[in-house]
Amino acid sequence: MAEPGGEFPGVLEPERFFGRIEELGLLRRQARSLLRGLGRSGVLCGRPGSGKTELLRQWHKTLFREGEILPFWYPLRHSLFEQATAGGDLVAALALQALAFKKRAPGLLDRPLHPVELAGALRTAWGDGGVLLAEALAGLEQRPGGPEALVRAALVPHRFAALTGTRVLCLFDDAGNLDAATGEGLWPEEALASSIAPLLATLEDENLVPRTFGQASASRLTLERLAPLSIEAASRLARSLARIGGLELGELAVAALVEESAGSPYYLGALVRALAGEPGTGTLDVARAAAAAACDGELARYWIELFARAMPDRRTRAVALEILIFCLREESGSLDAGRLAALMLKPAADIESALAGLTRAGVVRVGFASVVVDGDPVLRDVVQALYRREFGRMSPAAVVASLASEKVRGAPALRRRRWRESARVALRGMFCAWAGQRVPADCFDAAAFRERRDAAADGAVDEMTLPRVISVAAGRIGEAVSLPGLEVDALVWALRGEAGAPEADVAWVVRFLPGGSGGCEQLAQFERDISALQMAGELPATRVVRWAILESPLDGAGELAAARLRLSTSAWPQLASLAQLLGVAPVPPPPGPLAAAEPDFEIELVIPRAADVELVAARALEQLAENLAIDALATGRLKMAVVEACINAFEHAGAADGRVRLVFSVRGSRLLMRVENRGRPLASLPPRAAAGREARGRGWGLTLIRELVDEVALEPREDGVSLVMVKHLGGGEHG
């Protein structure tokens, strides 16, 4: 590993520092002070992509290697989702890292130890310090979660440092992920004042320092700003790194790389490594710019060679590429194994072979029930090019996936996902303003609120005191707890106290529910999910408030169900009222169904006459339906209708090539599926099928289509006929 301070590395190696001479000097000065017992906590600020995390990570590795200061690395973004065990998690991380540091064995960091084994090893390695860590860990495991546990955990590094005489530097990444209450819990003033175990945290915006650490504590922190490299410096660095990697970059490629890196030397290094043929980092734009600069061939060659080594069999490579295409369509880069199998329509043995090959290539991880593509965003952009390059054509699946994902950007499902993310942020802001506020109790009872509003009553309203919020998390907590897939929109730990009684911690679990006709089932599912979390010990058996935020009002049955399940419910007007009372920004309302003003979009597909080729059309439609949030049953019916329309079109096609053109488009609240062939037109549509009529031979196609879609019409053209099918997207039929 290179010595810190060198401007550029001798070889392309991810462990080496790239640039950042000034920042490195600051870190060195902090370390020297710490070794003299004069350490001071600080914050490293810089905008996203400026390289804060990478700098911290490299600094961690350097300190670990030097062996004088124990670097305690704790990425806070993960702890967001596991507040219930945050205290225990933090101490567990410290214990493992302390052991690895003492034994000079970084490999231990990747190998979770059994608690008994860990405790024993800690005692042997650290003596009294090890006993302290083991006992703290055991204590937190017995009484996990809650604000007290967090504060107890936060002080452990300082107690450990004092007891062992070891200097500890707490390297906590992404402090901006935490709200003030949690920040203050993690870094009480006495911790920030520690000169033997100070903190170095990263934060995107220096204005967030008081909010994150508390006004009083913030004054104790030094502030370092991580500026992006200048364009000139970044260009110079890109060329230098490329030359080391055996590449000569053109001006266009350099400019693209510099722009993409946003002045982060680390990101820039990763991009160049990717171009030089190492798994690195990149994006679509860079891949395109690189292709323009004739670098694409290098990239593609690397991946083809990698796949060829891991999967000598060509058929396996083809399946592997299709797996990647499907997984990379997902924002998370992961796909449920069952769904992957359903999408692929390939023999299970082929899929298994390809997954084994991809695993060998280090591209995917195969979990118990999911397939996760690891790391490289460049892969997202080059994988279809690879398919074309090696197999001379795009796979049907690739055609479908790319068409669907390219054409329906901005479609309702995507808009809804984006809305949900922004709503969670606003919700978090609301929780931060809760402490001690008194609000009408019916803010959490949709039925009562509706009755009060309907009666236009001005009389006395029952009030409640909102609890003091300790921590707020949002997102898929299921990824962090033992029940994957459970989605909640917020998990809040708070302190609730009755008059004259001590405060007790309470968990608020929040989920946005679409409501409508499915309201009852969604409420029941919410209740089941919470119960499952309680059964698994992820939430306490009592002291849990389940709060369903309803995107559309419940009907009478829904209100009864909510009361029976003892769920707190709020419709959007309540939420807006609550925000107004608290003086915070309102949570944005959910996007409605497709509005007439929504820009239309369409997918066009031309398929040749070939056995079972109609399946390509069905899969394309399936992708589109998914983006339109059409439910599975309705999607299945539409696929069947399109398959039948294709078969009919091929039967009646007169052109020599027998090609059929399909256009799927959204016009306002209607999904149109047009299937065109060139050939003789059909005379008319048959009547709807009589129930129970027996089927013999052919001729059922159009009858079935009429049963499966909302409208159907034949439009004769000069050279053929178009069959137009319509699905109404409004009402409860979709989503």
Place this chain on the structure above:
Amino acid sequence: MASFTFTTEVAAGRAIIRTRGYLSRAAGEQLEQEIVRLLGGGVSRFIVNLHDTDLINSVGISILIGVIERVRGQGGDLAFSELTPVNEEIFRIMGLQRHARMLRSDAEAEA
């Protein structure tokens, strides 16, 4: 283009055929051949498990109707199990439930 496969399990004079993939004309013909082969071997009761077949076209169904008639003509019985909701709907529209039972599971055949 599409990949259709099936497995056959024969026990106590009954065959369970589990399909996977798109049931089109070609797939229907493959199934027909398999059932005819089994009929010739003395098997008279069949369950076609369609759990892993999410899409069936009308040509494939037409072939299945012919198969049902053939099995019944030889005194046998054919049932379908684990249909997706859409496939079940299509089967009902085309009247298959009059000649073949729709089972929720293979075990239901014993009932």
